[in-house]
Amino acid sequence: MTPALPSRIEAVVIGTSAGGIDALSVVLPALPAGFGRPVFVVIHLPRERPSLLASIFRSKCAVAVREAQDKDPVEAGTIYFAPPDYHLLIDEGPSLALSDDELVNFSRPSIDVLFESAADYYGDRLLGIVMTGASHDGAAGLDAVRRAGGTTVVQAPDEAQSAVMVRAALERGPADHVLTLAQIADMLKRLGGEAR
Amino acid sequence: MLVVEDDARQRDSIRALLGNDDVQITAVESGAEALAQLRTATFDCVVMDLTLPDMTGDALLEQMAEQEDVSFPPVIVYTGRSLTRDEEQRLGRFSRSIIIKDARSPERLLDEVTLFLHQVESTLPVERQRMLKAARDRETALEGRRILVVEDDARNIFALSSVLEPKGAKLEIARNGLEALAALERSAGPSGQAIDLVLMDIMMPEMDGLTATREIRRRADWKKLPIIALTAKAMKDDQEKCLSAGANDYIAKPLDVEKLLSLIRVWMPK
Amino acid sequence: MDAEVDATRQAASADIELPLLLDALYLKYHYDFRGYALASLRRRLRSAMTRFGCRTLSQLQDRVLHEPASFPALLDFLTVPVSDLFRDPSYFKAIRERVVPLLRTYPSLKIWVAGCSTGEEAYSLAILLREEGLLSRTLIYATDINPQTLQKAEAGVYDIDRVAGFTENHRRSGARSSLSDFYTAKYQRAVFDKSLRRHIVFSDHSLATDSVFAEVQFVSCRNVLIYFRRELQDRALGLFKDSLCRRGFLGLGARESLRFSTHAAAFTEMVRDDRLYQRRDDA
Numbered sequence: 001m002t003p004a005l006p007s008r009i010e011a012v013v014i015g016t017s018a019g020g021i022d023a024l025s026v027v028l029p030a031l032p033a034g035f036g037r038p039v040f041v042v043i044h045l046p047r048e049r050p051s052l053l054a055s056i057f058r059s060k061c062a063v064a065v066r067e068a069q070d071k072d073p074v075e076a077g078t079i080y081f082a083p084p085d086y087h088l089l090i091d092e093g094p095s096l097a098l099s100d101d102e103l104v105n106f107s108r109p110s111i112d113v114l115f116e117s118a119a120d121y122y123g124d125r126l127l128g129i130v131m132t133g134a135s136h137d138g139a140a141g142l143d144a145v146r147r148a149g150g151t152t153v154v155q156a157p158d159e160a161q162s163a164v165m166v167r168a169a170l171e172r173g174p175a176d177h178v179l180t181l182a183q184i185a186d187m188l189k190r191l192g193g194e195a196r
Numbered sequence: 197m198l199v200v201e202d203d204a205r206q207r208d209s210i211r212a213l214l215g216n217d218d219v220q221i222t223a224v225e226s227g228a229e230a231l232a233q234l235r236t237a238t239f240d241c242v243v244m245d246l247t248l249p250d251m252t253g254d255a256l257l258e259q260m261a262e263q264e265d266v267s268f269p270p271v272i273v274y275t276g277r278s279l280t281r282d283e284e285q286r287l288g289r290f291s292r293s294i295i296i297k298d299a300r301s302p303e304r305l306l307d308e309v310t311l312f313l314h315q316v317e318s319t320l321p322v323e324r325q326r327m328l329k330a331a332r333d334r335e336t337a338l339e340g341r342r343i344l345v346v347e348d349d350a351r352n353i354f355a356l357s358s359v360l361e362p363k364g365a366k367l368e369i370a371r372n373g374l375e376a377l378a379a380l381e382r383s384a385g386p387s388g389q390a391i392d393l394v395l396m397d398i399m400m401p402e403m404d405g406l407t408a409t410r411e412i413r414r415r416a417d418w419k420k421l422p423i424i425a426l427t428a429k430a431m432k433d434d435q436e437k438c439l440s441a442g443a444n445d446y447i448a449k450p451l452d453v454e455k456l457l458s459l460i461r462v463w464m465p466k
Numbered sequence: 467m468d469a470e471v472d473a474t475r476q477a478a479s480a481d482i483e484l485p486l487l488l489d490a491l492y493l494k495y496h497y498d499f500r501g502y503a504l505a506s507l508r509r510r511l512r513s514a515m516t517r518f519g520c521r522t523l524s525q526l527q528d529r530v531l532h533e534p535a536s537f538p539a540l541l542d543f544l545t546v547p548v549s550d551l552f553r554d555p556s557y558f559k560a561i562r563e564r565v566v567p568l569l570r571t572y573p574s575l576k577i578w579v580a581g582c583s584t585g586e587e588a589y590s591l592a593i594l595l596r597e598e599g600l601l602s603r604t605l606i607y608a609t610d611i612n613p614q615t616l617q618k619a620e621a622g623v624y625d626i627d628r629v630a631g632f633t634e635n636h637r638r639s640g641a642r643s644s645l646s647d648f649y650t651a652k653y654q655r656a657v658f659d660k661s662l663r664r665h666i667v668f669s670d671h672s673l674a675t676d677s678v679f680a681e682v683q684f685v686s687c688r689n690v691l692i693y694f695r696r697e698l699q700d701r702a703l704g705l706f707k708d709s710l711c712r713r714g715f716l717g718l719g720a721r722e723s724l725r726f727s728t729h730a731a732a733f734t735e736m737v738r739d740d741r742l743y744q745r746r747d748d749a
Binding site for chain 2: 494495496497573574605607609611613616617621623650652653655657660667669670671672675676677678679680
Binding site for chain 1: 503508509510548699719722725
């Protein structure tokens with residue numbers, strides 16, 4: 001049985017690295033057309049390659065999919081990918097903000113940077129999800145979501161292609177829910193079914 | 197930094213090449229003096245000629261290595277004579293690098309020393325690394341700075357002083373090129389105060405701005421003095437001429453004072 | 467539960483403290499960060515608080531007001547981060563292919579690198595122009611508000627570990643020579659050629675408070691505008707527009723654009739993917 005999420009949730013942040021494209025391919029297509037909330041995604045990729053993520057997922061998803069652009073106003077029902085070699089942050093508005101500040105956890109974009117700024121802006125109205133990955137990025141970010149009163153979800157380590165990231169997140173503090181990808185997908189589908 | 201060089205002219209030119217706000221240079225002419233300095237003071241680096249009046253560079257290096265009360269900082273050998281393979285090997289044991297004096301060698305010496313001092317700095321704890329001595333207020337960038345205004349038009353002089361003086365800059369006025377050179381001479385004299393920057397009008401009686409600029413650049417001490425030429429807007433080739441005469445930059449008249457103020461900030465030595 | 471409540475309360479207080487701190491910095495030192503985008507500013511200040519051992523922004527404000535010696539260190543947290551030589555090689559390739567042929571037609575050139583940080587972009591352009599035979603008639607203004615990074619830029623000394631990346635970038639930018647022709651390496655550092663330096667003036671200039679200072683043919687301002695809110699972005703773009711000659715060129719960072727600017731109409735898009743724009747004749 002997948003857990004129900006608090007209906008106050010206004011936005012979702014997702015962080016992942018190794019194995020992340022497969023994981024996202026299970027989770028993102030589950031979002032129903034009327035999801036009604038923005039979803040911000042950081043996935044670690046080689047820094048210099050132009051990102052094809054948005055075009056890969058556009059055809060698979062029922063909601064709009066974009067690569068984040070600096071100062072774009074955040075639109076509900078849209079998935080935003082952080083562009084390669086820039087951190088993605090949530091600013092007043094809410095709007096998107098990019099930065100080329102130094103690497104965090106050897107990564108740019110960094111999951112921690114996205115999660116911390118989103119926690120600043122959305123507080124307890126944020127859902128943070130950490131999935132498969134081979135780095136410690138995301139642990140501090142998910143902790144910030146938790147401290148701001150948001151809801152935290154971590155992919156079950158046994159199922160993760162690479163469990164380093166999810167273990168690091170769980171070692172940092174307890175998650176509200178530890179779920180399989182199928183359960184995460186189902187949970188988001190149900191969240192999208194609720195009127196906002 | 198310690199410079200050991202017997203030729204006074206070369207000593208000065210090395211001092212001019214390497215010295216700046218952050219690098220303090222002690223220059224001596226003999227091996228004995230060098231040893232005396234190394235006994236009493238600490239140096240980050242030594243630049244050494246091999247031909248010294250009282251001993252060879254080799255001997256000096258050996259004494260530095262043997263005498264325990266003498267400190268032995270890294271050495272850069274800077275020499276006018278070519279070395280045999282043997283000599284090079286022997287010197288190599290004691291010195292970081294060897295530079296043969298030549299047309300391009302000042303650049304290399306500067307590079308070596310720059311790199312070396314950076315290494316020294318980066319091994320210091322963060323707190324001791326070269327931070328600015330104190331915080332600086334951006335508004336005070338011109339405070340107490342001396343600007344020589346070479347201009348014969350009273351209205352322009354007035355306009356310039358009314359923007360620059362409220363920022364704390366001290367203005368000296370010269371009406372033409374000759375007066376400008378005289379003012380610079382005075383500023384270089386014993387009771388003079390150094391001039392930080394020159395605003396040079398181009399069209400002037402007696403000696404025009406281009407000639408004055410060329411004259412200023414002939415003096416070694418004034419090679420780095422920033423000169424901003426004030427040119428007539430229409431005269432595009434005036435601007436080329438100013439730069440080839442040695443001005444660092446130009447701004448067209450009629451003067452936009454805000455723009456000039458920003459340009460002065462750009463060129464004002466830090 | 468207590469921790470959660472505490473966190474919320476702290477976040478709210480920070481919203482009050484932040485503008486106060488920025489006002490204090492402006493009033494005391496005339497450095498104006500009030501138009502900076504908040505999310506990055508918050509993050510940078512958080513790192514500064516850790517470094518200074520301050521629990522709150524108010525403590526940081528107290529420190530920086532009463533201990534002026536701590537201000538330069540704070541400034542390092544707040545200003546443009548370091549870049550790489552030839553970062554985004556395709557940008558420099560586009561400059562070679564599209565901008566340089568037009569720059570050749572000017573008898574003398576002025577170029578403005580706004581927000582130059584530790585100088586990587588200025589040296590990259592100087593090397594490119596040397597390779598294209600234009601450096602001898604060029605003056606590059608490289609400006610920044612942080613005197614310490616300007617000092618580093620002026621020295622032109624970089625960690626040797628970074629040079630391999632620089633070399634690869636340079637090669638991909640359509641290089642006509644080897645990057646090693648332009649530096650001397652030793653003691654784990656590389657120092658760039660003084661003859662490049664002679665064509666660059668590194669100086670203090672603030673896009674938030676200073677004005678235009680020269681007429682230039684090319685402005686390169688990369689990854690600076692992302693840190694500004696829209697109003698300040700507009701001010702900066704206005705300065706660029708006013709200092710560019712007719713048909714002059716503007717280069718921005720890979721993820722920046724003129725989309726939200728009131729000055730957008732003054733420029734035409736020249737190379738879209740590499741963010742190169744040209745000032746309109748009638749602007």
